[in-house]
Every structure is written in structure tokens, then in C-alpha cells.
Amino acid sequence: QVQLQESGPGLVKPSQTLSLTCTVSGGSISSGNYYWSWIRQSAGKGLEWIGRFYTSGSTNYNPSLKSRVTISVDTSKNQFSLKLNSVTAADTAVYYCARGNEYWGQGTLVTVSS
Amino acid sequence: DVIMTQSPVSLPVTLGQPASISCRSSQSLVYSDGNTYLNWFQQRPGQSPRRLIYRVSKWDSGVPDRFSGSGSGTDFTLKISRVEAEDVGVYYCMQATYWPYTFGQGTKLEIK
Numbered sequence: 001q002v003q004l005q006e007s008g009p010g011l012v013k014p015s016q017t018l019s020l021t022c023t024v025s026g027g028s029i030s031s032g033n034y035y036w037s038w039i040r041q042s043a044g045k046g047l048e049w050i051g052r053f054y055t056s057g058s059t060n061y062n063p064s065l066k067s068r069v070t071i072s073v074d075t076s077k078n079q080f081s082l083k084l085n086s087v088t089a090a091d092t093a094v095y096y097c098a099r100g101n102e103y104w105g106q107g108t109l110v111t112v113s114s
Numbered sequence: 115d116v117i118m119t120q121s122p123v124s125l126p127v128t129l130g131q132p133a134s135i136s137c138r139s140s141q142s143l144v145y146s147d148g149n150t151y152l153n154w155f156q157q158r159p160g161q162s163p164r165r166l167i168y169r170v171s172k173w174d175s176g177v178p179d180r181f182s183g184s185g186s187g188t189d190f191t192l193k194i195s196r197v198e199a200e201d202v203g204v205y206y207c208m209q210a211t212y213w214p215y216t217f218g219q220g221t222k223l224e225i226k
Contacts, residue, residue, distance in 0.1 A: 046217060047163070
């Protein structure tokens, strides 16, 4: 069974870039017709889909975050990453990576504060 | 974005009694392929969301059959036939028909 694990700094300063990595085990990112996603959960906005990509090449970002988000993949490491620029306190949330919408990581809390 | 509205927000239930959660979408969730991509998730305290039901009424692996999903178009329901203590948590509906995918605000199930 596929497993996902998020990693990255738990504290980011305002105006800086939030960077997270999702490591996938139990299956290859490149196999199967799945999409891989980043999702976040905050007290203020609930659950919010950040973006998704297919390893075939297509990527979709939530229009509300599109100008600040980049999702990339490293198939050699079986990892994919999230970068969110110009963060503010509103970006404080638990960030999840997922395969499709079935398999989720445990989540990682990122706090934006000086 | 498609707005997902759940009711009730809070659901106190006696052990062994049934429970029902409603979810309405701001537009029909029928996709061009004829499928309806409406899912239900359970989030227990301190855990990540776990998908219970996909495409309205299909069970995910390991989900007890006391959970069931129904509905069509814009109106959907998650039912628990007999609530058990392990069912405590927050339940979310989620649509995966339109991008960006969106969730309801959640229904908190607690034991009376």
C-alpha cells in the first residue's frame, strides 16, 4: 500500500518561501494513472486543495494560490515538492500530500511567524 | 468554485443510534463521463482525513458497512446505521468533478 510522508520546516517567516517535500513509498510516482496533490487545512479556511499534477505532465493549481505556488516532481527520488512564495500568517496550516484523494500523508504543521 | 454546504455542523448521537449528514453542492456534480465525483471523508482527532466513500456510494477498502452514501445531482447524504465510539470525529464531503476540488465545512459527530 502506498504511503506518503511530508517533510520540511515547521516555521517560516512572513514574505519568505514555504518549501515542503512529499516522499512516496510502496509504489512509484511514475506508475499508474494517478494524480498527486498538495492539500492544506487551516482553522480559518478548512480543507483547501492547493494543486495537483499527473506524471504525464499536466499540473493544475488552485486559482486562489496560482500566482504563488509551484509543484515539482523528482521521479528518481520518488518525491514531489511544494513551494509557496510570499507567505503570510494566512498560510499557517497543516499541509498534506496525497495520491489522488484516497491516500494521504499524516500532515505537517507549518506556522508563518516572525 | 463549487460550494459544498454540509448540515448539521454538530451532530450529537447516542451510541447504537443512526446518524445522517447532508451535503449540497452549488452545482450538479455529474461529470461529462456520466460519473458523479462526490466523496466522504472521516477525520478522527489528531489524524489526517480518511476517505470512506467515493463516487457517491462506493465503499473504500476496510470501511464498515454501517457507513453508506447516497444522492445525486446536488444533494448527497452519508448515513451511519449504528454509531460506535470509534466514529467520533469530523466528516467532510468533497467534490472532485470541477477544479479546484472543494470540501464542505465539516460535521462534527460526538457521542451524547
